[in-house]
Amino acid sequence: MTDPVLDAIRRRRVVRAMTDEPVPRERVETILDAARWAPTAGNRHLQRFVATTDPGVLRVLRMVSPGMIQRPTAAITICVDRPLAQSYGFAPDARGLSVDVGTAMATMLLAAHAVDVGAGPVSSFSRAAVGVVLALPEGWSPEVIVCLGHPAPARVAPMAPTRHLGWRDLTRWVPEDPADT
Numbered sequence: 001m002t003d004p005v006l007d008a009i010r011r012r013r014v015v016r017a018m019t020d021e022p023v024p025r026e027r028v029e030t031i032l033d034a035a036r037w038a039p040t041a042g043n044r045h046l047q048r049f050v051a052t053t054d055p056g057v058l059r060v061l062r063m064v065s066p067g068m069i070q071r072p073t074a075a076i077t078i079c080v081d082r083p084l085a086q087s088y089g090f091a092p093d094a095r096g097l098s099v100d101v102g103t104a105m106a107t108m109l110l111a112a113h114a115v116d117v118g119a120g121p122v123s124s125f126s127r128a129a130v131g132v133v134l135a136l137p138e139g140w141s142p143e144v145i146v147c148l149g150h151p152a153p154a155r156v157a158p159m160a161p162t163r164h165l166g167w168r169d170l171t172r173w174v175p176e177d178p179a180d181t
């Protein structure tokens, strides 16, 4: 069976080499709009997205992000609005908050793929510095930066896979399926 959604899930790959051609603003907006539909704990939508296409901001963002191998022409930083989360009764370490960041991130990566924009998530950065660079409001914690840009012919090797994992390697049936042993 070929299904466009399953096909996109299988084909999407992290892009770590990008050209300097700007990503049109409408495509960034399409990606932001897609992320708004990602599921959130209690349907509270406690993530906040900080978008930029400004070359100066992107340059400084990269300087404080060791994990940012690519040179993006746009970036969306997914933040958690901590004071808002607290006002809804979420504990600071509530699992839902991190899961919400993940659902938004995965949705953005797939949406970017759908509109022919390369995307790569980055979690290795100085939170304090990113907060300053983006002038984040009090209590917004930056969690993941989604880099966006047009894919360049790969000059950067993808991160080495530990080994190929099929879904069976990742899955355990309960009760155990005798056909699987």
Ligand SMILES: Cc1cc2nc3c(=O)[nH]c(=O)nc-3n(C[C@H](O)[C@H](O)[C@H](O)COP(=O)(O)O)c2cc1C
Pocket (backbone or CB within 6 Å): 012, 013, 014, 015, 016, 067, 068, 069, 120, 121, 122, 123, 124, 159
């Ligand atoms: C939470 C999270 C954080 C990540 N942080 C980084 C990062 O800092 N730098 C980077 O190059 N890739 C980062 N990645 C991308 C993964 O390395 C990538 O998904 C993995 O190598 C598999 O590549 P694929 O998605 O193209 O299959 C991150 C992915 C996730 C889910």
